[in-house]
Amino acid sequence: MTVVLVADDDADIRDLVAFKLEQAGLEVVAVEDGQAAVEQARTRRPALAVLDVSMPGLSGIDVCRMLRADPATAGMLIIMLTARVQEQDVEGGFSAGADDYVTKPFSPRELVTRIQALLSRARA
Amino acid sequence: MATPRDRSVGRLLTRAFGALVVLIVSCGAAETTALLMQHRVVDELSTHVQPLELTNSELRSLLADAQRGLRGYLLTGDGQLLDAYHEARSDYAVVGARLRGTASSRESGAVARQLARADAWWALAEEQRLAAPRSETAVGYVAQGKPLFQDFTAENRALDAELAARAVDLQKRSSRLSTVTTAVVIVLTLLAAVTAILAAVVSTRRITGPLDRVVAIIGRRRSGELDIRADATDGPTEIRAVAQAVNEMAEEGDRIRGGEKRDAARRAEVRELGYRIRAHLKVEEAIQEAVSGLATIIGADHVLVRMAPGQTEVPALASLRDEHVGGVLKELADCDVSWLRSGGVWASGEDAPDDRAAPPEAELLACAAAGAGPALTVAVSGGDECLGALTLIRDTGPAWTSVEMRLAESVAADLGRGVHHARLFEREQHLVARLQELDTAKTDFMSTVSHELRTPLTSIAGYVELLLDGEAGELGPQQRRMLEVIGRNSRRLRELIEDMLILSKIESGAFHPSRRPVDLVVLAEQAVAAIAPAAAKGRVVVRTEVERPLLLDADPDQLDRVLMNLLSNAVKFTPADGAVTLAAHRDGDEVRLSVADTGMGIPPAEQQSLFARFFRATNAIHRAIPGTGLGLAIVRTIVDNHGGRIAVDSTEGAGTTVTVRLPLR
Numbered sequence: 069m070t071v072v073l074v075a076d077d078d079a080d081i082r083d084l085v086a087f088k089l090e091q092a093g094l095e096v097v098a099v100e101d102g103q104a105a106v107e108q109a110r111t112r113r114p115a116l117a118v119l120d121v122s123m124p125g126l127s128g129i130d131v132c133r134m135l136r137a138d139p140a141t142a143g144m145l146i147i148m149l150t151a152r153v154q155e156q157d158v159e160g161g162f163s164a165g166a167d168d169y170v171t172k173p174f175s176p177r178e179l180v181t182r183i184q185a186l187l188s189r190a191r192a
Numbered sequence: 193m194a195t196p197r198d199r200s201v202g203r204l205l206t207r208a209f210g211a212l213v214v215l216i217v218s219c220g221a222a223e224t225t226a227l228l229m230q231h232r233v234v235d236e237l238s239t240h241v242q243p244l245e246l247t248n249s250e251l252r253s254l255l256a257d258a259q260r261g262l263r264g265y266l267l268t269g270d271g272q273l274l275d276a277y278h279e280a281r282s283d284y285a286v287v288g289a290r291l292r293g294t295a296s297s298r299e300s301g302a303v304a305r306q307l308a309r310a311d312a313w314w315a316l317a318e319e320q321r322l323a324a325p326r327s328e329t330a331v332g333y334v335a336q337g338k339p340l341f342q343d344f345t346a347e348n349r350a351l352d353a354e355l356a357a358r359a360v361d362l363q364k365r366s367s368r369l370s371t372v373t374t375a376v377v378i379v380l381t382l383l384a385a386v387t388a389i390l391a392a393v394v395s396t397r398r399i400t401g402p403l404d405r406v407v408a409i410i411g412r413r414r415s416g417e418l419d420i421r422a423d424a425t426d427g428p429t430e431i432r433a434v435a436q437a438v439n440e441m442a443e444e445g446d447r448i449r450g451g452e453k454r455d456a457a458r459r460a461e462v463r464e465l466g467y468r469i470r471a472h473l474k475v476e477e478a479i480q481e482a483v484s485g486l487a488t489i490i491g492a493d494h495v496l497v498r499m500a501p502g503q504t505e506v507p508a509l510a511s512l513r514d515e516h517v518g519g520v521l522k523e524l525a526d527c528d529v530s531w532l533r534s535g536g537v538w539a540s541g542e543d544a545p546d547d548r549a550a551p552p553e554a555e556l557l558a559c560a561a562a563g564a565g566p567a568l569t570v571a572v573s574g575g576d577e578c579l580g581a582l583t584l585i586r587d588t589g590p591a592w593t594s595v596e597m598r599l600a601e602s603v604a605a606d607l608g609r610g611v612h613h614a615r616l617f618e619r620e621q622h623l624v625a626r627l628q629e630l631d632t633a634k635t636d637f638m639s640t641v642s643h644e645l646r647t648p649l650t651s652i653a654g655y656v657e658l659l660l661d662g663e664a665g666e667l668g669p670q671q672r673r674m675l676e677v678i679g680r681n682s683r684r685l686r687e688l689i690e691d692m693l694i695l696s697k698i699e700s701g702a703f704h705p706s707r708r709p710v711d712l713v714v715l716a717e718q719a720v721a722a723i724a725p726a727a728a729k730g731r732v733v734v735r736t737e738v739e740r741p742l743l744l745d746a747d748p749d750q751l752d753r754v755l756m757n758l759l760s761n762a763v764k765f766t767p768a769d770g771a772v773t774l775a776a777h778r779d780g781d782e783v784r785l786s787v788a789d790t791g792m793g794i795p796p797a798e799q800q801s802l803f804a805r806f807f808r809a810t811n812a813i814h815r816a817i818p819g820t821g822l823g824l825a826i827v828r829t830i831v832d833n834h835g836g837r838i839a840v841d842s843t844e845g846a847g848t849t850v851t852v853r854l855p856l857r
Binding site: 078087088122151172174175176177 | 643646647650653654
């Protein structure tokens with residue numbers, strides 16, 4: 069079963085995403101901050117991580133950068149969740165190494181579609 | 193006469209008058225000599241020759257009387273006749289002595305000879321007298337006495353003739369002398385006249401010519417030929433001195449004019465300096481400009497600016513080479529300038545300083561400590577307020593002239609204005625910076641708020657979607673309708689947040705314009721392509737009528753926002769089978785962009801309020817057409833930021849045309 073890491077400090081959104089992904093047949097590891105996200109990414113080796121950009125402590129961008137810097141996790145697929153639409157934030161996400169980004173508020177349906185698209189492309 | 197070496201008219205006239213005096217004196221001398229000589233001639237004639245002649249003839253007649261008496265007695269014996277003889281005999285002694293006395297050495301020989309003859313006759317006559325009258329002897333005596341008497345007569349006549357000749361000679365001499373004297377006097381007089389005329393003519397010629405030339409030079413100078421000089425080597429000394437004096441006056445005049453020209457040049461430089469001082473927008477730079485400019489133009493060795501305390505944005509001190517920091521101006525820099533009032537001027541060595549500037553003892557001591565030369569302190573005034581003091585010091589040299597003082601005052605006035613302006617400008621800059629900070633804070637706030645709003649919105653919209661997708665079990669029709677209302681309103685909320693964020697960003701864009709040349713047609717086509725799906729969904733046809741290219745200076749993102757907002761509004765308010773037309777043309781130095789639709793239109797009363805934030809037309813609300821009421825406010829703000837205008841032309845039920853005019857640059 070494909071493991072997906074979900075990191076968001078907002079419990080409601082975390083549950084929403086986890087629920088939608090589990091419904092889509094994925095195994096979800098949900099964490100509430102950047103530090104936990106890095107730890108879980110190293111131990112559970114998920115195929116994909118959904119990272120909220122603004123989290124207390126390590127931000128989603130910091131986590132993304134750390135994962136890309138570690139050879140063990142460098143190949144992981146990463147989708148950023150951002151509440152900001154300003155271009156510089158999007159650029160920051162990409163320069164840190166994100167594969168895609170979704171702006172809040174997002175449609176859970178759309179998020180699942182994007183995740184599945186990335187996963188199938190990675191498998192191909 | 194003057195030699196070429198000495199061509200003085202004075203010398204010439206002195207010599208001419210000298211000659212005249214000599215001639216006149218000679219004249220007089222000649223006359224006097226002639227007179228003296230004539231006097232001697234006349235004197236000799238009257239006191240010597242003529243008395244001698246007279247005495248001589250008297251002697252002759254005396255002897256003639258004696259002879260006649262004696263002869264008559266001898267011949268007649270008449271005693272009376274003998275008495276005549278005796279009388280003559282006694283007179284002879286007197287007359288003979290007188291003749292001898294009167295005779296000079298020249299005649300003494302002749303006189304002696306004559307008297308000897310007379311004595312010889314007298315001796316014989318005495319013998320005859322003793323003879324008896326009328327005797328033979330007596331007659332013989334008469335005959336005997338005759339030759340002796342004739343001898344005497346001959347001597348007497350000879351003397352007489354000689355004396356007569358001498359008298360004639362003397363008269364001739366006198367007449368000759370008078371002729372010669374007259375001739376000499378005439379010659380001398382003529383000579384004097386000629387000399388006087390010559391002196392007059394020569395001196396006149398010597399004076400008038402050169403003098404006329406000097407006068408002509410003065411005339412030409414007066415008519416503007418200032419470079420011309422009189423010839424100081426021409427003419428006599430006096431005229432040369434006059435020419436020299438004229439030239440010296442000309443030099444003096446030139447010097448004065450040169451000084452005036454220099455002052456005028458300095459005034460012009462000070463004016464330029466004033467412009468430069470006032471052009472500076474930073475107080476420090478304005479002060480530094482004044483300090484260095486004054487040192488050069490007015491020639492000061494030290495320049496110090498002290499600003500009155502209590503002024504922000506202004507440095508308290510400035511000097512030419514920072515001598516106020518431990519240099520010669522240190523003590524002066526420590527003196528405060530509260531003694532100086534607006535418009536005050538004080539120059540060292542001034543006995544009576546004006547009442548707006550009477551420096552205290554400490555200031556005087558500090559001035560003395562800064563250098564022995566003259567010091568000048570001028571108030572830097574801003575209106576009635578004394579902002580500070582400008583002090584100029586010369587190490588050595590002359591006191592400050594009134595011209596220099598006025599120039600320094602002028603610079604101080606310009607500095608005052610410059611400082612005033614620069615302070616105002618700096619305050620304005622601070623204000624602008626503060627406003628920008630506020631604007632940034634607002635943008636940050638908006639950004640944070642939007643973020644904070646998005647997170648709960650994400651949950652609401654996400655869970656509503658899950659419910660509507662039936663992920664939590666089947667929904668009844670009423671439940672579904674209610675969840676759809678929640679979903680629609682969360683979408684509306686999301687749009688509102690986004691529009692507010694955009695508006696905030698655009699408004700702060702007034703401070704950060706990022707314009708570049710863009711082709712409006714390209715942007716318009718992209719916008720039409722972007723709106724196409726929505727238009728297709730509402731079965732609205734979108735047409736474009738553009739003139740290409742339409743290059744203008746603008747922010748492309750903002751322009752895109754204008755196009756999108758106008759097109760989406762048009763499509764949104766146009767019912768099925770309607771049409772939207774986007775037209776863009778060049779109109780003079782503007783671009784005219786219009787978006788026309790065949791939609792519901794806007795009630796006339798509401799057209800004015802269309803661009804107000806959160807305003808929505810009543811007919812749109814009634815028909816529940818979604819919208820934030822910010823779209824046109826955003827468009828209006830962007831158009832304003834680009835220096836353009838926007839207008840709406842709408843007929844309710846027929847359609848609306850929004851026209852935007854943007855300047856090309």
